[in-house]
Amino acid sequence: MSHKLMIAERFSRAATSYAQHNELQRHCAVALLARLPHRDLGTTLDIGCGPAVNSDVLHARASQYLGIDIAPGMLHYAQQQWPHLQWICGDLEQLPIAANTVDTIYANLALQWAEDITTTLAQWLDCLRPAGVIVATTVLQGSLQPLSQYLLKFTGHRRHNQFLGRQDLVQRLNTLKGVEISIDYHSITIHYPSVRTMLHDLKGIGASYQYQQRPPLAKQQLLRVESAMEWHRDALGRLPLDWQIAVFKLTKVQS
Numbered sequence: 001m002s003h004k005l006m007i008a009e010r011f012s013r014a015a016t017s018y019a020q021h022n023e024l025q026r027h028c029a030v031a032l033l034a035r036l037p038h039r040d041l042g043t044t045l046d047i048g049c050g051p052a053v054n055s056d057v058l059h060a061r062a063s064q065y066l067g068i069d070i071a072p073g074m075l076h077y078a079q080q081q082w083p084h085l086q087w088i089c090g091d092l093e094q095l096p097i098a099a100n101t102v103d104t105i106y107a108n109l110a111l112q113w114a115e116d117i118t119t120t121l122a123q124w125l126d127c128l129r130p131a132g133v134i135v136a137t138t139v140l141q142g143s144l145q146p147l148s149q150y151l152l153k154f155t156g157h158r159r160h161n162q163f164l165g166r167q168d169l170v171q172r173l174n175t176l177k178g179v180e181i182s183i184d185y186h187s188i189t190i191h192y193p194s195v196r197t198m199l200h201d202l203k204g205i206g207a208s209y210q211y212q213q214r215p216p217l218a219k220q221q222l223l224r225v226e227s228a229m230e231w232h233r234d235a236l237g238r239l240p241l242d243w244q245i246a247v248f249k250l251t252k253v254q255s
């Protein structure tokens with residue numbers, strides 16, 4: 001089975017319980033919604049829309065809303081919540097959308113699933129009308145700490161996909177033609193009572209999928225990770241999980 005199909009399957013399985021695990025997504029959505037232009041959003045694509053958490057807010061400001069996701073299970077859930085909106089099953093790297101037909105693209109925490117972010121964004125820009133905007137968040141290198149360092153130490157493997165560094169992202173954005181770029185960075189810490197709830201959450205949002213498959217975590221390995229993570233417990237008894245997030249806006253320059 002291809003990676004894309006496996007990602008679709010993993011996220012489809014996560015759809016119904018997703019809302020219990022999406023604290024990071026909700027933080028990022030606040031930053032992203034604040035970056036939207038103050039005008040009518042016009043024809044709006046919500047790429048990697050997941051279970052449609054922000055669809056009502058976007059739809060209220062758009063003349064037409066289209067949610068796109070690769071996971072049929074996510075779209076099924078979204079459609080049940082908002083049957084009057086339009087849902088398309090598709091790959092964000094091959095959008096089934098004609099050039100020059102879209103005013104706004106919103107993509108919250110989906111771009112890190114693109115195998116080639118530059119060609120993906122170039123293609124999204126093609127879909128935009130002049131003066132159209134893309135607002136997007138993506139996960140950067142340095143995320144999933146301190147958990148990630150202990151998983152590596154005690155299993156010998158990185159247990160998540162590699163994320164772009166800040167400089168790598170900026171370099172890739174700078175290769176795009178006919179676009180104004182603004183970008184900022186957010187460090188977000190989500191707190192958990194235990195390592196097991198942390199891992200459960202990562203699974204619950206489909207984020208534990210790896211291109212390079214690893215053997216399951218053995219009981220002894222998990223116990224070592226749990227013991228090392230205790231050093232990070234704060235005065236409120238919580239364990240931290242850090243995320244490094246880029247929030248950016250691309251505006252297609254009027255020609």
Ligand SMILES: C[S@@+](CC[C@H](N)C(=O)[O-])C[C@H]1O[C@@H](n2cnc3c(N)ncnc32)[C@H](O)[C@@H]1O
Nearest residue numbers: 011025048049050069070071091092108110113
């Ligand atoms: C972390 S979730 C974010 C969902 C939603 N945007 C939110 O803010 O709650 C990532 C979403 O991207 C979707 N996704 C992953 N790879 C994709 C691809 N190649 N094309 C389209 N959607 C994809 C997943 O199915 C999932 O719904």
